[in-house]
Amino acid sequence: MPSPADTLTSDEPVGPQLATPPAISIQDLRIDYGSHLAVDNMSVDIERGVIYGLVGPNGAGKTSTFKALASLLKPTLGKIYLNGHDIVTHQRLAQANIGYMPDMAPVASDLKVWEFLDMFAGAHGLSGKEKSTRIDECIALVDLHSEYHAMCTSLSRGMMQRLVLAKTLLHRPSLLILDEPASGMDIKSRVGLRNILRNICKSHGATVLISSHILPELTEMCDEIGILHKGHLLDSGPVHDVLHRMTGLLPEIKIRLAEPPDMHWKEWLLAQEYVSNILGEDATHFSFHFEGEESDLAELLRRMITQGYLACRVSERQRSLEEILLDLEYDGH
Template identity: 45%
Template sequence: MLATAPPAIDIRDLRVDYGNFIAVDDLSLTVPKGEVFGLVGPNGAGKTSTFRVITTLMQPTYGEVILDGVDVLEDLESARRIIGYMPDLAPVPSDLKVWEFLEFHADAYGLGSRSQRKERVAECLEAVNLTPQRNNWCKALSRGQTQRVVLAKTLLHRPRVLVLDEPASGLDPLARRDLRNVLRAIAKEGATIFVSSHILSELSEMCTSLCVMNRGKLLASGTVEEVRQQLGNNERGVTIALLRGHEIALDWLGRHEFVHDLRLDGERVSFGFKGTDETQADLIEGLIAAGVRLRSFEERRSSFEDILVGVAESNRLS
């Protein structure tokens, strides 16, 4: 029988206390290999504390973190070889050129012979699409380019697990798109990426799956759709335009268990719908089978940002 490969990241019952304050509360999470996995949560959710434990920078109060089968708390040295960590707003020295900055770190890591180190620097610059900027001063780079230089530095030792704290913060949409493409390409090469943000839409664009954390606790995890369902936000507003069968539609929808706030406005019928994608597909089929001539169907869902704002609001109120 084939042994199953361990997940890239396995966090079990993690707890981080600062004095009497619980910053991470009983967090358990598994990230399969090759994912771009997002960690989203409002300020103070416990994202950085979680990352600091994973990256061996801090001992947790309780719990285990296993990276690619290696226990981070038991075998620090092996864990550090697996991890690449890019902290929030990592600085780059302004008085070095891009290639000098990377070669300095390749030397510090002792990455093989001089020619091997140069080759690795070139590979990493290519991976982050910065080969044309290799001779530029670090201080002359844009914010997006600076993030990618730091990412190149983080890739030098071929980490299998990349932990990136808010890498897209402060980037314009174009720079975010560049970063997203670079991260996807890196994951395709086999690395697993664990990336945080407090902006959900940023991560939902970038990640294969994600989790939501709030006040140290895991609220939901899975694909974007699964997370939306787990957070109980599958409410949507629907407007249908009909050519015939308005009476039938009103009667049929009025008896549907997931439909509420039904309104007729000219040829259009609007209502709130609280069901899954499957039940919504059943609803469309049911309406047509009942004899309604449907011209169009339009749904409006709360954006992911609205959901997160709801989470943050509930913090403030409680």
């Protein structure tokens, strides 16, 4: 429970003055380790009930950001508000509903699974029937029934991650900060994790901030993502919008013609403005790079049909998160 010193008075600022403040509001965040700049001028708001994925190459600043949010690391500059509470000046209020799961979290080696959860449930103020019921609920959530009496040392890496997640959920946090929670999990467990997080957000209105190196699943799991690179937040927003913006200057257009074109087709297409690198998959399926705007593409399709090349299907292939991060890692930025 918050101490009297943590109780806010009516004239104390608690971050952005909104009727319902964001679950997380980061403003001009900077984190230095001596001469190393880990996070540089990062600002983002994450609304309640959202699963937000923070992605980036190794060393991008993800873990530093998570530690600052969990108040394990004091920012060099900037402000962090959790549910409207300043993480520095009102730490206990800000922390009240956080569940933090660090990467490679340690687990007591001399305890059984239920004992490990019992210890943390007690630390959260649970006791008696309420405590035992909540332990059972969290074990069921992560599917560790069969390991209830097992020693923690006997668990596989994936089971250990599930146990730490169960511990993180004990006090029903409204804000989950999960750093690589799927590390070591098999496919079944990762699907289970995705379902757990979706259910928590839907049924309890919780917010989840998550990082993971398993990028395809992160794309499927998250409502929004942020791309972090060398401490800079390059882009943030709904997954589809970010991937669209990060596709680059040469998106790949895939096109299907209603019938095979004549021998002049590729020559004609290559002569059109903004078109390059034409590839043919078969007699009617082609792809090419296009540097123009959407209106330019619409005009190209109009001319194509007028010329007798009947396009019946057109799509744009967006780059995957893996491709985007590989570009960031090797483009020398």
